[in-house]
Amino acid sequence: MDLSPTPAEGAFREDARAWLATNKPELPMPSGETAEGFAVHRAWERRLFEGGWSVVSWPREYGGRDATLWEWVIFEEEYYAAGLPQRVAQNGIFLLAPTIFELGTQEQKERLLPRMAGVEDMWCQGWSEPGAGSDLAAITSRAARDDAGGWRLTGQKTWTTRGAFCTHLFGLFRTDPDAERHRGMTYFLVDLKTPGVTVRPVDKFDGDAGFAEVFFDGAFVPDSDVLGGVDKGWEVAMATTGSERGLSLRSPGRFLAVVDRLVTQYRETPDPSLRSEVADGWMAAQAYKLATDMTVTRLAAGDKLGAESSLSKVFWSELDIALHGTALRLLGDDGALEGPWMKGFQFALAGPIYAGTNEIQRNIIAERLLGLPRK
Template sequence: MSLRNGAAAPDTEAFRAQVRGWLEEHVPRGPLGSWTSPEGFEQHREWERVLFEGGYAAIDWPEEYGGRGADLFHTIAFAEEYYRAGAPARVNMGGLYLLGPILMRYGTEEQRRRWIPRLLSCEDIWCQGFSEPDSGSDLASLRTQAVREGDEFVVNGQKTWTSFGGFADWIFALVRTDPEAGREKKHRGITFLCVDLRSPGVEVRPLAMVDGTKGFAEVFFTDVRVPVANAVGEIGDGWRVAMSTLGFERGAVFGDHAKYSADVESFAELVRARGLDDDPLALDELGRLFVETEVYRANVYRLAELSENGVNLDLQASINKLYWTETQHHIFAAGLDLMGGLGIMGGGSSVVREALTPQAARVWADWHHRYWYARAAMIFGGTSEIQRNIISERLLELPMEPRR
């Protein structure tokens, strides 16, 4: 229920009912293929187009950019109904949640007209090119260079751990355009640059993950020519743009708490499938996870109320990132423990299929993959250790950790 001053907002509840009806009519009846396979990804991409045509691709965006101009409470209501309906995972998050808001804040009008409609309709899939082999948490040490030649940059370097990189059409990347400025202070001389992955000199190599999927990739640039007009924000000021992007990534994607509430429901289904309905340890774990997700839900509504009242939530982003990644990990680690010896096997294993109902086996097939992804979530977007440092130093104003 959407709450404002303790009462349900009638317009929000009417919108919730509208969303629920639309989802009941349009959500695919059967599960889509995994987005980490080419065939499955195209199925998810087609679903994104259905959302776009229905006007639900990005309801919180301003109307002039194809959204509905929805406030945070409508956004939360949509997300809660989306996960309640078991709708497919979104696959253009880099464009919708990261690049789109960046273009609205820092992009030129020409860039907005060029890229926003295509990413909203999923004609273009975007991925993020920040991390490099030797530049993870210390992102400002990146070495991919872009040398200006007239109206073009010539880009050379490598990006890694690129989510959706194996299927993306474009990448927004941090590149070093002024090495001299970087020698004075490594955060300087960096530019936020958009690159067409179909450009000559770009090589995308899918990365096989521990669960066998290849949704990530590393991207190599060899003398890739990119128009200077593809730089978002001022040239050399990419660090400021990137920090806004990381704020979006780490912060509250309002309504995502509903994803974890649905996961707790799935955990309860696994408890039943394992015949542990009366087991006090299993039920205690189920209760603990339920409370943890309810705390997260309450915090999302609290942040929404603060934001609607004009409070800047930038400093809350690290708290939120830390909480949702830890919660996600706790849920899937509990599922792994619950499965016992079966936990090392995917849902496609004949042993698992014999031990579980067909529905529970499908749940476990999804969980087996997401367990490993949940572990990675505590690293990407800034590790949990880095988030704790940010919280202690910038929010609580405690003494800084000694730097070498």
Template sequence: MDLRDTPEEETFRLEVRAWLEANAPKPPHPARGSDESFEFGREWHRKLYDAGYAGMSWPPEHGGRGASPALQVIFEEELGRAEAPGLSNHLGIFHVAPAIMAFGTPEQQERYLTPMLTAEEIWCQGFSEPGAGSDLASLRTKAVQDGDEFVVNGQKVWTTWGHHADWCQLLVRTEPEAPKHKGISCLLVDMHSPGITVRPLKQMSGDSEFNEMFFDDVRVSATNLLGARGQGWAVTMTTLASERASVLTFHVRTKKQVRDLAALARARGREEDPLIRARLGQCAIDAETLQLFSYWSVSNRGKTTGLEGSMAKLLWSELQQRIYETAMEILGPEAPLESEWLHGLLDSRGLTVAAGTSEIQKNLLAERALGLPREPKAQ
């Protein structure tokens, strides 16, 4: 594998670097999770869009550049180098859009993709429920067809940015008598519809990115059905695969975290501690592995197993926890006073749960990549 940029890639890298040097917002930025932070991110997203850097890998007919995965990785690397924020409508562009492109009607694609790309309309995902998280197919939110509309009732939870969202990719049960994986449909729901209640959830980190959502007789046009009725599980798998694959670019900020961690050890006089050195070394090795795995996945696109997103998500999420646990070890009794590192530690606990727990990722890899026997199902 040749790790050097091609002439095209080098030209693009220099173009992005120059643009960011001239346009990237300088810190300090608004506090994470605040309304000011959300609006700040939306304005920055629009600036990226105007420069042609939003949805770069999208096909040109949908407003993208049709850029290669390698160019997308380079763009993320340069964003990280400039310490600039990413796209505020990340969930829409990288998670929901691939499903709309794959399963949406031409009318749906025309209606939803451009406002998503510009961040005019922010998207969330209505997947998890109080009794259906890891076992997502057990979801109970139901949609009953009434003429040319569906009437939706139920509850969702852990919905990222639900309190800011304009639209939701919502999983519902439309065929209650069918096997659980075959009775699910996907609806595109206007979050401003009557009957929707959104309640932000305060996390132990102090943020309120997650929400619980209640649907009480919410009426949704049947034209907002994404894919065929009862075939929502296929739509779901497309979204989840795209979500896991999106972490293939997370090595950029992860490597910076490791550098910051090493700087913290030096500042606290812990750089000669053999235990700290070992942990720092392992974090650095794992971050380098994540980067090389990303490059390998991009360079072998079309020849891989399709499980690369699960591999990267597993490595990245568990590495995030090790980085912040090491920071706590370096800081010792002063750890509770260091808000940035403590916030990261608390925030990292959910990373091995989101987009499928580590246990689910390991099962996928064991069964589909290694060919091991399937895990016994509870009766």
């Protein structure tokens, strides 16, 4: 594995850095989990798109710049090093899009991807239900065949991140109630303006209205908005989870930027008793970067992301809590309650839960990577 950048990669980094320095919005940006903040983030992400930096690794015809996977990693490093926040379009561009590239029809690619890159359509993930979280195969929301060339959706989704502000939802619905649990479900792409869809915002514990419950009452979805085939929803969903747990949602740039801020914080409010904790955090972020480099090397050679994305998920979610926890300890009782470290800590606490809980990831690691017997 040769990690030295090529001249083209060096030039790409310089271009990205220069563009971000000239074009980045006023920081810190408001939370993207409120209606006003979401609009500010969306305008910034539109600016990224217009500059050609929204989805660098996508083909040009869909709004990208044909960059390699390595260049994408470089862009992410520069993006987060510039102090920029996670993208509110991320569930579309980082979760749904790789699945559309892999399993979508040509018509779906042409219709959906450019609008997603340009933040005209904002996608949220409609998988969890009140009775189905870790056990996703327990979903009961249904899709019934309609003679008009489509499906009628009925049921309820919950914990839909930014669902109150998004325009579209990708969701799992049961199309064959008699089939075995992991069969008989289908992956639908739903316009949230469709009659029969009701979105109800849910406040998070930090006060932002970042979640939603989404209710379906006979909403019509045409056949052209089935992704990956009728009754194939489980396989399609597993393709999405590889992106969610593994590479694309949690690029190392994000944690390298956090650990840089942590080192700066240590210099501002030094506490020798926390010195080795800061050093451990720095080393863990570098380790995550190196492990990702190894994954990128494999993927660039044509390999696929498999169950090892679960290892990555456990690592980044625990790392995020550790880095923010150390920063709060550095700030001490007076400084810790307000500000970006506390907001970041609150969000980090959710890391072991979303994208499949860490207990579930450990089950996957035990069974699929270590080959341990199922209980």
